[in-house]
Amino acid sequence: MTLIRPHKSESILMENQKTFNIIVKSTTVEIDGQILRFKGLLVSEKDDKEEVIVSYKLASEEEKNVFEEKGVPSFLKIEGRLTRPNESVNFHQFSYKDYLLKDEIFYKLTAEKLEKQKAFKELSISYKTDRLRSVLFNQIDKGIGGMTGTYLKALLFADKRDLSDLNLENYRALGIIHLLSISGLHIQFLIVMVEKSLLRVGLTKEITNRILFFTLPVYGILAGFKVSVFRAIIQSMFSIGSRLFKRKTVSLDNWSFTLFIALLINPYQIYSVGFQLSYLLSSVMIILSKQKWIRNLPRFKMGICLNILISLVSIPVLSYHFYEFSWVVVLLNIIFIPVFSIVLLPLLTSIFIIAILLYGLFNIRISVTFADTFIILLENLVEKINSLGSFTFVTGRLSAIGMSLVCFGIVLVFLYLDIQSNRKPFSMLLIGIVLIFTGIMSERHSPIGKVVMLDVGQGDAFLIKEPWGKGNYLIDTGGLSQWKETEEWAEPESPYSIGKDVVVPSIKALGVKKLDQIILTHADTDHVGALEEIVKEIKTKEIIATPETFLDPSLKTLWPLFVSQHVELSPIHYSKSNKAGPNLHILYPFSSPGPELNDSKNNQSLVLFGKIGNKKWLFTGDLEAAGEDILLKHYPKLNTDILKVGHHGSKSSTQDTFLEQLAPSIGWISSGENNLYGHPNQEVIERLKEKNVKTYRTDQSGAVLYQYTPIPFTNNIVEDMISKKENK
Secondary structure, three states: OOOOOOOOOOOOOOOOOOEEEEEEOHHHOEEEOOEEEEEEEEEOOOOOEEEEEEEEEOOOHHHHHHHHHHOOOOEEEEEEEEEOOOOOOOOOOOOHHHHHHOOOOOOEEEEEEEEEOOOOOOOOHHHHHHHHHHHHHHHHHHHOOHHHHHHHHHHHHOOOOOOOHHHHHHHHHOOOHHHHOOOHHHHHHHHHHHHHHHHHOOOOHHHHHHHHHHHHHHHHHHOOOOHHHHHHHHHHHHHHHHHHOOOOOOHHHHHHHHHHHHHHHOHHHHHOHHHHHHHHHHHHHHHHHOOHHHHOOOHHHHHHHHHHHHHHHHHHHHHHHHOEEEOOHHHHHHHHHHHHHHHHHHHHHHHHHHHHHOOOOOOOHHHHHHHHHHHHHHHHHHHHHHHOOOOEEEOOOOOHHHHHHHHHHHHHHHHHHHOOOOOOOHHHHHHHHHHHHHHHHOOOOOOOEEEEEOOOOOOOOEEEEOHHHOOEEEEOOOOOOOOOOOOHHHOOOOOOOHHHHHHHHHHHOOOOOEEOEEEOOOOOHHHHOOHHHHHHHOEEOEEEEOHHHHOOHHHHOOHHHHHHOOOEEEEOOOOOOOEEOOOEEEEEOOOOOOHHHOOOOHHHOOEEEEEEOOEEEEEOOOOOHHHHHHHHHHOOOOOOOEEEOHHHHOOOOOOHHHHHHHOOOEEEEOOOOOOOOOOOOHHHHHHHHHOOOEEEEHHHHOOEEEEEEEOOOOOOEEEEEEEHHHHO
16 A cells, blocks of 8 residues: 555556666565566656556576576666556456556556666655555465465465465355465454453453554554554554543444545455455445344354345446356355364464574474365365365356346345345335346346457457357357477466467357357367367357367367366257357358368368358358368359458458358458567458448457347337547
């Protein structure tokens, strides 16, 4: 948390600058594979200061070892270039640019050379406290280390850098990721522990309150004053301060004052999911704690009831940011919250006090070994539960109407619970539950049909979502081509994945819980490379492809996965009429590839044709000129409204005769921005312009959405074509 300051809406940096003086924020340093990242303060010659995100590609394993052993120097001279953070290019996708703007960071600095230099600037208070945190973390690593040190830093000091991505994903999938973040529960535990200890040694309540009042901010500094830490500590200080000055305060007033101060310090944090959940759920807990009906419940029933209501209130926030929520979290909270609060947190706190504050007086190896074993068992349990299946309910990004229904339903449920009369109107509770269920299902069963050309970089992935949730179909998956083998030391722990990072969240955002079909046009990596991640994350009923595609080595290795996920494999039978998707016909190929096509994977591409909405669509995969000629010969009267331009706009496809016969009015081109192949080819673009084909390109427009709404009792269809970047 930074000090109160004027808030900026634009950068003061110049993009043409090449050399930079940087003060490193030590606790943000991360090394993942061969990439070194950290946040730093860029200081200009005019003494202007602005924070940036720095990334540097390590040249060798030796250089990596040096940074891991000795750390990154606090003051650096960097040669590199400034670039703007990426915007989201798919609908409702995470925007790195917006994420950094909340911290008033406008640029990434890609470093090409790092050089240590002497201190050139007095450190600000925030960077001095960060240096103090870094020293503390180093002491924990040296004095404790292992799993115990990793969890201690996460649960007591909000440093989750050393937690493995796999374990974080397991906790996140089950909806209990909050257990690994410092929350009001952690702070209250620490306050109670310190308070009881001080009273037990004979100090008065007044002296105890004074010690707490002045030590809580110190702890907040060591914990980085993250959103939940700030809220819990400042709220507690208001409460303790009222006791010191013998003034009565209301808990909700303390919460309101804390919220006001937080927004005064940084108003942009209101857009973060952590801020929204922390303040929303804490306010609900305060309100519920004052209700007689809940205080009169037995302790176990009270815990269940609170968990259910808290989970209910969190649905709008979770569905907006993550498009899904965990339905098993109520049960898991009952199990895991006591484990963390009664066992793990006291154990880690005791180890920290003995190892750091009473260094050398006691041998803590036995305690650390026990804690390591306990944490490993805990992680194994979480992984085992997560492996049992998916416990998430996919909602999609709810529309304004859907979100309103959910929120109004939650209000009705709370109003029903608040009524003290013995004759409660049960209809109010029933209506509330119906509204909540209708709201969370509204995107999954939306009356609006959609066809989306996802921006997957250099590749193809098209989602077709029928109205009323009748069917969901994916044509190709996208995927990253591996140009060369990466050395083991350079492998990132969680590499960027088209499937996991782009396709899965993009289609979940549209309320897609399962795919009726995945249609693979051919076996090139940029068309099938993300298949594994998609099948693992989203229930898939059937995969359609040619026999040659299924027998390709890249797919043969996935056969055991298809069996375990109960995915039906449907090879194309060349001698029969084949259908796929929502009324799509497979026009091509007619037979196994012959010598006239030189066994080209591109010319083995499935070609799909059909009517979606009020338009005729033709999806051509990577079909090239030879395949186009054969297609036109067999279908001399074929024409279309919307053409998926073949092979990403390569000059080997989309010839004049092809366009003349098809006469499309709209062309979709899926290609990566600044790709190595130069797609789409300028000749093809000119050809499309000459034929008056309005062209949408993912490299320029981001994802493209065609949506249609059949009007009941008529043959009319309301249509719209939206590009992600143009829509912004």
